[in-house]
Amino acid sequence: MNNRTCNNCGWVHFGVTRAHAAEEVARFNEQFYPAQKSSITQYERCERCGGSYLNFRVALSGDCPDGCTIGPIIVEAT
Numbered sequence: 001m002n003n004r005t006c007n008n009c010g011w012v013h014f015g016v017t018r019a020h021a022a023e024e025v026a027r028f029n030e031q032f033y034p035a036q037k038s039s040i041t042q043y044e045r046c047e048r049c050g051g052s053y054l055n056f057r058v059a060l061s062g063d064c065p066d067g068c069t070i071g072p073i074i075v076e077a078t
Contacts, residue, residue, distance in 0.1 A: 003059035004073050011048035012064035013056070015075035018043075024072075043074045 004015050016024075021043035028038040044053045053074045064070060 002075075003064065003070070004056040004075060005059040005063045006046040006049060006051050007055045007057055008051035009046060009049040010063065011046055012059050012068070012070050013047065013073035014070055016043065016072045018074050018076065021072065021074055040074075043072055046073070047071045 002015055003012055005012050018040070021040055025038045025040055025043075028036075032038075045051060046053075046056075053076075056073060056075075
């Protein structure tokens, strides 16, 4: 997967498949539920502005400085 940039705020995320996101949610919930619970919706929105994963584009060089921590966003197969 490639990096994706939110068209709303410019925040960069790394792309993951929906299947991968579901696996990570299940793994997290096995370890931490009921104290904490994760959901697939956390992978469907921008970490910064809350915008939809459907409003992202392929990240361009310079969108994100080297060394920044970025989070995941779902990228649907086309």
